Amino acid sequence: MIAIEQVGKRYGEGAAAVEALREVTLAIPAGQFVSVMGPSGCGKSTLLNLIAGLDQPTRGRVLIDMQDLAQLSNDERSDLRLHRIGLVFQSFNLFPTFTVEENVATPLEFLGVRWNDARERARRVLARVGIATSTHGRRPSELSGGEQQRTAIARALVTEPAILLADEPTGNLDTRTGQSVLDLIRELNRTEKLTVILATHSTVAATYGHRTIEISDGTVVHDVEAPRRPVLRLAADYE
Ligand SMILES: Nc1ncnc2c1ncn2[C@@H]1O[C@H](COP(=O)(O)OP(=O)(O)O)[C@@H](O)[C@H]1O
Ligand SMILES: [Mg+2]
Numbered sequence: 220m221i222a223i224e225q226v227g228k229r230y231g232e233g234a235a236a237v238e239a240l241r242e243v244t245l246a247i248p249a250g251q252f253v254s255v256m257g258p259s260g261c262g263k264s265t266l267l268n269l270i271a272g273l274d275q276p277t278r279g280r281v282l283i284d285m286q287d288l289a290q291l292s293n294d295e296r297s298d299l300r301l302h303r304i305g306l307v308f309q310s311f312n313l314f315p316t317f318t319v320e321e322n323v324a325t326p327l328e329f330l331g332v333r334w335n336d337a338r339e340r341a342r343r344v345l346a347r348v349g350i351a352t353s354t355h356g357r358r359p360s361e362l363s364g365g366e367q368q369r370t371a372i373a374r375a376l377v378t379e380p381a382i383l384l385a386d387e388p389t390g391n392l393d394t395r396t397g398q399s400v401l402d403l404i405r406e407l408n409r410t411e412k413l414t415v416i417l418a419t420h421s422t423v424a425a426t427y428g429h430r431t432i433e434i435s436d437g438t439v440v441h442d443v444e445a446p447r448r449p450v451l452r453l454a455a456d457y458e
Contacts, residue, residue, distance in 0.1 A: 301326065
């Protein structure tokens with residue numbers, strides 16, 4: 220479903236050029252939960268941005284459902300993103316002046332859904348990610364970090380995407396809250412058959428996937444599929 224073929228990405232030119240990805244080839248079937256691991260600067264966000272069509276590779280091709288993203292116009296790429304992909308980031312990127320419900324309903328406006336219907340769908344998705352009705356009218360600044368990230372996940376899911384790209388989604392959360400967000404993502408993968416690509420530098424977070432891809436300096440150095448097992452939680456993770 221997602222095919223990354225000999226993809227390279229260089230930022231900048233000449234002596235200042237950075238090879239963020241060197242030659243990455245991956246096939247990610249629909250419904251898989253992939254953890255992309257590696258230290259800061261190894262190329263995780265670059266990879267996710269290329270899959271989202273937010274940036275274009277210097278070499279190679281990225282295909283989603285057999286469609287080469289480079290063959291699409293900017294509008295077609297935005298359209299594909301809007302319909303097929305949900306994005307979640309480390310910083311929650313919620314609109315500060317909108318309520319929780321308005322934040323989640325907003326992507327549906329771009330799809331032409333009537334505002335009342337959009338809000339109704341937003342409420343349903345918020346319930347799905349565990350945000351209580353009493354919270355729907357609050358602004359993001361009145362939420363805990365975990366609630367903000369759940370709201371951001373609801374916003375990513377309200378359009379019913381097939382693919383969730385989560386870039387360090389627990390990076391701003393304490394360990395326990397982070398685990399509850401990862402539990403939620405795993406549950407959504409299981410119940411909604413959502414394809415998940417989770418970028419993380421945490422080894423604990425990486426155990427949530429079916430498959431762990433490790434990147435070092437722009438190259439895939441490990442790619443292992445693991446049977447799903449209970450997540451090992453270290454005592455130290457709780458404090
Ligand atoms: N827009 C950009 N312009 C120049 N260099 C960039 C840009 N984005 C990322 N890089 C560089 O590319 C490399 C990979 O970055 P990134 O994909 O953000 O890594 P990660 O998400 O794993 O921390 C790093 O060396 C980073 O400094
Ligand atoms: Mg990153």
